[in-house]
Amino acid sequence: MRFYDTKAEKSYVNPTKIEAIFRLCVRLKSNFERADSVKLISSHLTKEVMELSALAPTRTRRQQVHLTTNATWSKEEDALLTQIASQSETVAWSSIAKFFPNKTAPQLAGRWEKVLNPCLIKGSWTREEDEIILKYVAENGDKDWAKLALLLRGRTGKQCRERFKNHLDPNVAKVAWTEEEDKLLIELHEKMGNCWTKIATFFEGRTDNCIKNRWNSTLKKRLERMKKGEPLVMKRGRKPKGYYDNIPKPDLSNINNIDLQLSPVCSSPVHPPQRLSVIELAPLTETLPIFKQKKVDGPREMLTLEQNRLDLQRMLQAALA
Structure with a gap:
């Protein structure tokens, strides 16, 4: 077996030395379990142990930064990033990252290009934009969305992909969900959880986003009501059979004996209509x-x-x- 050092140089290490280091590690483990103080362990930190640590794989800078990064963004961070990025057209994200101790350069670039950039368009899509997407997909296929975004100013590659996958793709089913599809989705969700991409492989014409929306907006709430024993919400505009049977009806037997107080301007035998000048x-x-x-x-x-x-x-x- 060959081992390589951290400098990625193909230097061969003696297998006998590795076996000695392995035996030393086993002995250190047994001593550590019986140790009463750290001094016993530190006495065994020999040259072989230092060589073993040198052979151990090390983390890259990206992996080290990833351990301390924070996925959430504060208002102060957004304001600072907007102030810095809006000053020039070309931004050196690696140099800006020093102002954000818990963020990496790719995170800064993604936050600016996909969220904070004032040139982004987040409204509804126009017919011209849809035609450009359909023409691009017909010529190049459904790939290289970043390249397509260059043709649509203010749109990101992710926006273009979601627009086509969820709306413009002719293979997407736009009919109502059937009872069989709902049952299948419930069964698959019990096995796979929120793995919408995997679940979408069992449905024809349903995208992962469509399946996720169906679960969160309808089926999840329906199952929660069933577990609590609550009645399911009826569809809008429909009432169950016998809904109006329990509503009390007004008593119309004495309607002729009601004394109506008519206004003087109303038409009645007692008070004829009056004309106003x-x-x-x-x-x-x-x-x-x-x-x-x-x-x-x-x-x-x-x-x-x-x-x-x-x-x-x-x-x-x-x-x-």
């Missing part, structure tokens, strides 16, 4: 909200309000005639 209608129209003049820009606005007032008076007269 234009002079009597004027205070009524002035109190309506649409004629309250908060701000008048000019004589044209005043004429419009006056015309509306006269039109309303004519309508009221015609209704009361």
